[in-house]
Amino acid sequence: xxxxLLAGQWVDRDKTIDVRDPFDDSLIDTVPxxxxxxxxxxxxxxxxxxxxxxxxxxxxxxxxxxxxxxxVADNLEDFAVTIAREGSKxxxxxxxxxxxxxxxxxxxxxxxxxxxxxxxxxxxFPGGEQRRGHFERVPIGVVLxxxxxxxxxNLVAHKLGPAIAGGNTVVLKPATVTPLSALxxxxxxxxxxxxxxxxxxxxxxxAVLGDALVxxxxxxxxxxxxxxxxxxxxxxxxxxxxxxxxxxxxSPVIVWKDADIEWAAETCVSGAFWAAxxxxxxxxxxxxxxxxxxxxRGLFIERTKNYTIGNKMDEATDMGPMINEGEARxxxxxxxxxxxxxxxxxxxxxxxxxxxxxxVLENVPVDATIHHEEVFGPAVNLYPVDDLDQAIADxxxxxxxxxxxAFSKDVETCHxxxxxxxxxxxxxxxxxxxxxxxMPFGGxxxxxxxREGIRFSLAEMTEPKVVCWYLPEL
Numbered sequence: 001x002x003x004x005l006l007a008g009q010w011v012d013r014d015k016t017i018d019v020r021d022p023f024d025d026s027l028i029d030t031v032p033x034x035x036x037x038x039x040x041x042x043x044x045x046x047x048x049x050x051x052x053x054x055x056x057x058x059x060x061x062x063x064x065x066x067x068x069x070x071x072v073a074d075n076l077e078d079f080a081v082t083i084a085r086e087g088s089k090x091x092x093x094x095x096x097x098x099x100x101x102x103x104x105x106x107x108x109x110x111x112x113x114x115x116x117x118x119x120x121x122x123x124x125f126p127g128g129e130q131r132r133g134h135f136e137r138v139p140i141g142v143v144l145x146x147x148x149x150x151x152x153x154n155l156v157a158h159k160l161g162p163a164i165a166g167g168n169t170v171v172l173k174p175a176t177v178t179p180l181s182a183l184x185x186x187x188x189x190x191x192x193x194x195x196x197x198x199x200x201x202x203x204x205x206x207a208v209l210g211d212a213l214v215x216x217x218x219x220x221x222x223x224x225x226x227x228x229x230x231x232x233x234x235x236x237x238x239x240x241x242x243x244x245x246x247x248x249x250x251s252p253v254i255v256w257k258d259a260d261i262e263w264a265a266e267t268c269v270s271g272a273f274w275a276a277x278x279x280x281x282x283x284x285x286x287x288x289x290x291x292x293x294x295x296x297r298g299l300f301i302e303r304t305k306n307y308t309i310g311n312k313m314d315e316a317t318d319m320g321p322m323i324n325e326g327e328a329r330x331x332x333x334x335x336x337x338x339x340x341x342x343x344x345x346x347x348x349x350x351x352x353x354x355x356x357x358x359x360v361l362e363n364v365p366v367d368a369t370i371h372h373e374e375v376f377g378p379a380v381n382l383y384p385v386d387d388l389d390q391a392i393a394d395x396x397x398x399x400x401x402x403x404x405x406a407f408s409k410d411v412e413t414c415h416x417x418x419x420x421x422x423x424x425x426x427x428x429x430x431x432x433x434x435x436x437x438x439m440p441f442g443g444x445x446x447x448x449x450x451r452e453g454i455r456f457s458l459a460e461m462t463e464p465k466v467v468c469w470y471l472p473e474l
Contacts, residue, residue, distance in 0.1 A: 405427040
């Protein structure tokens with residue numbers, strides 16, 4: 001059994017949770033099922049360690065983060081195997097995530113040294129001539145980090161990295177089904193010299209731990225990545241504290257008639273089916289100019305049918321299973337509902353246990369669930385369009401706005417798309433499935449609150465503190 005980190009100690013519990021490989025349901029390991037009492041222990045320890053965290057110099061925080069990054073880099077394959085086995089990613093996809101984790105922690109270590117303030121011109125208003133001052137950024141305190149299953153290592157790093165860089169303490173609650181990567185990263189932080197109590201890692205069921213963690217006044221910020229229903233529940237329970245949320249998307253792509261059609265098809269196939277489509281910035285709706293629709297559709301279907309699905313640990317596998325059979329059944333139902341309402345399946349559509357085939361649909365009506373909700377699975381919809389303004393309106397028509405993308409070689413067309421698409425990021429001549437770990441990441445509408453990306457998370461996880469001097473001899 002892997003143990004959880006609680007008040008500076010690695011502990012187990014009588015009740016445990018099985019962590020299983022979604023491909024064959026084999027048992028990988030077990031983790032403790034934390035209790036309500038463990039929540040209190042974790043919060044008390046995190047609160048007590050705030051002084052130790054704040055006392056670390058920027059250099060010390062930076063060195064711990066850089067050492068943790070080096071530990072992950074030195075054990076990259078071990079981390080990748082853990083990611084692949086407990087989740088949905090193929091071993092090749094998992095290696096990419098492990099490398100991104102190293103980058104995320106490295107950036108966090110660098111940004112720990114760039115937590116800057118500014119001078120304040122108190123003499124800019126009459127009466128302030130004898131005052132001088134500045135503001136500096138100080139830790140917010142205890143950060144609660146709740147992470148999802150689809151990126152079980154790098155999204156943990158995206159919360160721990162900036163929180164520790166800012167001098168905070170953290171209580172980490174990883175996804176129940178994928179806790180092993182988070183525990184390995186927690187061990188790396190301890191090995192790198194993180195003071196006891198600065199980080200707690202609680203494994204367990206959200207129904208047992210969630211409300212108590214979220215509502216506690218000692219928590220000064222909740223950083224959550226997950227679904228809308230859970231996000232809305234957190235908002236109602238959190239009370240007076242900061243909240244940062246990334247709640248998913250239903251990402252649109254517009255392929256205009258002057259685009260590089262082969263590149264657009266290639267990158268959108270990858271963008272739709274990476275990690276079995278369980279990707280908040282995955283391609284879900286593609287609007288293609290009617291003049292090039294048939295060509296794009298043909299290329300897209302050809303590439304989709306050539307996708308190899310199966311054992312995640314096989315180097316030749318392009319796509320593994322969904323996180324569990326229940327999720328695969330849900331996508332299967334959504335596809336069937338769309339078909340009942342008039343949609344056509346162009347490729348895929350079948351399921352074998354947790355393996356859902358890469359699926360391409362057309363003629364999807366706007367009242368179909370798979371059109372207006374986040375599918376979070378390997379299914380994508382194609383739509384022919386004639387008018388650019390209508391394409392933009394259709395792309396914006398759902399309640400999400402995380403990433404949007406467009407393909408065109410015309411600068412004016414691209415600027416119209418950039419201006420018109422309502423999303424946190426607009427990617428030109430690329431699919432929606434691209435993120436640089438240092439960029440501001442987040443969305444509009446139901447896609448979330450605030451922005452991640454190390455420098456931007458660091459700003460959220462610290463507060464400005466004003467210092468004002470009255471100097472009568474000036």
